[in-house]
Each structure stands twice: as structure tokens, then as C-alpha cells.
Amino acid sequence: MSSTFDTIANIIAETCDIPRETIKPESHAIDDLGIDSLDFLDIAFAIDKAFGIKMPLEKWTQEINEGKATTGEYFVLKNLSERIDALVAAKGS
């Protein structure tokens, strides 16, 4: 699996005290790992810093609330990894 996923998984494991081996690419941050909104802010801070990006959490949340996206599209870790990769690529272009 990608190094992006590994970085995210390590952040989640350390921030939320979740056993690293239980964090899989298919894991849903909220539904499977039980991460709440406050914990996710801690994770977002760490991810923003690690990758030098600013995850557009509010935009993602709005899209979910408006029914334009599912939570899985953003919070299943393999999907989250892809979105982070895209943000990093956009930053570099």
C-alpha cells in the first residue's frame, strides 16, 4: 500500500491510540475506527503538517451533507489517501 496510507495510518494510530494493525486501507475512519469529529481535527492537523497541505474538510463535509458525496468517498482511508495525493500534486503544480 502507498506510503501516503502508511503515513495516515501511523498518524491515526498515534493520535487516537488505535492499534496500527487494525488500520487498513479499507477502514472507514468514522464507522470502523470510531474517530469522532474532535479527534479528526487532531488527525487533520497532523496530516496537513505532514503533507504540507490544507485538507478542505469543510468542503467535503458540505458535499456529504448535500448528498453529493458519501462519507466513504472521503473517510475510507484508501480514498482519503488518494485525495491527499491529489492535494499534494496540486500544490506542486
Add this chain to the structure above:
Amino acid sequence: MRLEQFQLIDRVVEFDAGNKSIRCDATVPLKASIFDGHFPGYPLMPGVLLLESMAQTSGWAILMTLKFERMAFLAAVREAKFRSFVSPGAKLEMSAKIVHEGSGFAVTEAQGKLDNKPVCDATLMFRVIEFPNPEVRRSMLEFAAAGGLSVEFADND
């Protein structure tokens, strides 16, 4: 400070927009009912109120940076240290710097000093959301203006 009104800073002294940092004055009152219990015969400013003073200082940094378009609410204390006792009458110099602006959140590093010596510091996380109502925003603007801060970018509402 006006402890009964939970106003833990007196005045915003300086805001550095480029550095996203702020300095505030905060004088601990000589008398307050909280000192009756904290502690009898040995009044001390409670650490949790020093934390609130750092949070309010940080909040002003966020408000100013966002030009009063959004409100900051304390969400988490990542680490806080209280390095020395603070007595009634102490004239504190509070400062804070935004170290990260995320989407819907911000992280600050804040500090309190007495006679140029650190007495407390903390890393704080805030949720940043729309003002709950116009009155809250108006009261924030009034406080800033009373301290001499430039608020010409604020809309009238």
C-alpha cells in the same frame, strides 16, 4: 481582567497580521471571590483561568486574522504548562501565534509572561465556524475597537 464576566484579557495591544501573532495585556484583579477558595490565606490565580486567558488571546489572533468573518471556539488543549505562581495584581503580557490554519480549525501557541518571564504556555486548537449571531460579532468588534485595534474592515451590522 473581569473575572465575573469571564473576560480574561484587558486589551489587545498589538496584532501582527503577517506573523499572525497578537499581544494582550491582562492584569489579575487584586480582589476577587475566587481567591477566597484558591486558596484561603494564599490567593493564587488558578491555572485553568490562565489557560482561559491564553485561549482568549489566541481567539483574538484568529478573529483578527479572519477579519472577524468567523468565530473561534476552544476545542482542545494539546499541552499546557503553568511554570510559576501568579498572584493577585500581577500584570501579565499574553501572546499567541497561529501556527496552523486548517479548514474549520486553527492551532495556536500561546504564552503568558510576568516581568518578561514565562509563567504559562499552551498549544491550543480551536473550531472556527460562522458567528452564531450578529450580536456576538458586534460585541467582539466593540471590544477590539475599545482597545484601539483597527477594525475598519468590519462590516456594519
